[in-house]
Amino acid sequence: MFAHSCVSRPAVDFFRNDFDQLFTELFRPAARSRAVNRAAFAPRTSPLPALNVWEEEGSFRVEAEVPGLKAEDLEIIVVGGEVTISGTRKNVLPEGMKLHRQERTTGEFKRVLKLQTQLNPAEVTASLHDGVLSITLPKAEETKPRKIAISQRAA
Amino acid sequence: MEQKAAQECTVAECAPRTDTPAYGAFIAAPAVDIGETEDEFVIVTDLPGTSREAIDISLEKNILTIRAANGAGEESRSMLVQEFRKKSFERKFELGKLVDGEKVTADYQDGVLTVRLPKAAAAKPRKISLVS
Numbered sequence: 109m110f111a112h113s114c115v116s117r118p119a120v121d122f123f124r125n126d127f128d129q130l131f132t133e134l135f136r137p138a139a140r141s142r143a144v145n146r147a148a149f150a151p152r153t154s155p156l157p158a159l160n161v162w163e164e165e166g167s168f169r170v171e172a173e174v175p176g177l178k179a180e181d182l183e184i185i186v187v188g189g190e191v192t193i194s195g196t197r198k199n200v201l202p203e204g205m206k207l208h209r210q211e212r213t214t215g216e217f218k219r220v221l222k223l224q225t226q227l228n229p230a231e232v233t234a235s236l237h238d239g240v241l242s243i244t245l246p247k248a249e250e251t252k253p254r255k256i257a258i259s260q261r262a263a
Numbered sequence: 264m265e266q267k268a269a270q271e272c273t274v275a276e277c278a279p280r281t282d283t284p285a286y287g288a289f290i291a292a293p294a295v296d297i298g299e300t301e302d303e304f305v306i307v308t309d310l311p312g313t314s315r316e317a318i319d320i321s322l323e324k325n326i327l328t329i330r331a332a333n334g335a336g337e338e339s340r341s342m343l344v345q346e347f348r349k350k351s352f353e354r355k356f357e358l359g360k361l362v363d364g365e366k367v368t369a370d371y372q373d374g375v376l377t378v379r380l381p382k383a384a385a386a387k388p389r390k391i392s393l394v395s
Contacts (some may be wrong), residue, residue: 158346162339171335173282173308175374204300211294212309221344239311239374241333 157193157217157241166252168223168245175239176212180238184243186229191245194218225251288382292354293329303386304362304380310352318376320369327356327367329376334361361385 160171172193174182182195199214201207226248234243296307308326310318314333319330329352336349358364364382370377 159344160336160342160347161344164339168343173309173311173335173374175311178373199296201296201298205298205301205305205394207296207298209295212296212307213294221366238314238335239309 113225157219159193159219159221161221166247168225168227168247170221170241170243170245172219172241172243173239174236174241177236177239177241179236182241184234186227186232186245189223189226191221191223191227191243192218193221193241193243275387290351290353293331293352296334303382306356306378306380307352307377308352308376309374310371311378313352313371313374315371318369318371320367320378322358322364322367325358325362325364327358327361327378327380329354329356329378331376 154225157172157174162169170191170193174195174197176197176199179194181197182193185192185194194217196216197214199210223245228246228248231246232243234241237244293308295309296305298305298307299358306329308329310331310333312333313331317332319328321330323329331352333350333352336347338345338348358380361382362380366381368379370379
């Protein structure tokens with residue numbers, strides 16, 4: 109639509125749920141095993157998966173990097189123009205494994221995308237391949253531009 | 264007397280994590296988990312969007328290099344949000360003598376690469392029985 113960047117006229121309202129930050133903090137101790145060398149841990153990067161969102165003709169597309177997750181670990185909910193992607197990454201390590209370094213994040217995550225256009229939830233499709241979640245969100249029919257035919261009227 | 268397993272981690276980084284572009288490509292160091300069991304070291308790395316063919320693992324002398332080309336990352340003109348992009352992955356590890364280089368195996372599933380580095384026989388804990 110517009111060639112503007114997100115700054116001048118944001119087409120996506122980015123809402124990060126502060127609550128789930130708290131959630132993942134609570135999960136942190138559970139994710140680590142007892143025999144753990146705290147000094148080796150790198151600082152934790154964002155627990156939320158990275159997203160790419162772009163607009164195509166008639167639909168929005170979302171890609172998320174979700175390595176290690178299977179379809180049953182993820183949940184996608186679409187309501188109106190809002191998309192919620194949530195899930196849990198479990199880091200299952202074999203019994204008796206001693207951790208020397210843990211940089212990969214684990215725990216629950218949730219991302220909410222508020223798009224300024226109504227979507228058609230019935231036509232949303234999503235696929236997961238090699239750790240990349242790919243979602244296609246068709247725009248609602250009502251939002252698509254419709255040409256109005258002009259009829260001739262006798263004077 | 265029981266021989267102790269290695270106290271310190273023998274898998275040390277020989278190159279710091281940097282994101283440096285090369286030849287126009289963006290190279291990132293993927294996040295890793297390094298663990299140790301009685302029999303082996305395990306390196307688990309997040310490599311989303313690549314494929315088995317695009318991953319290159321090499322072991323030269325005692326340097327383990329993990330390289331991969333990333334297939335995911337759409338770059339169209341109307342990006343509304345862009346938090347990741349097409350990039351290459353690379354990370355190197357220096358392995359100590361406790362690893363048996365011949366028996367290293369790797370598996371790639373759901374965007375996660377798991378490299379198993381079996382310990383050399385000398386490194387495993389061994390009970391030494393007393394001769395009566």
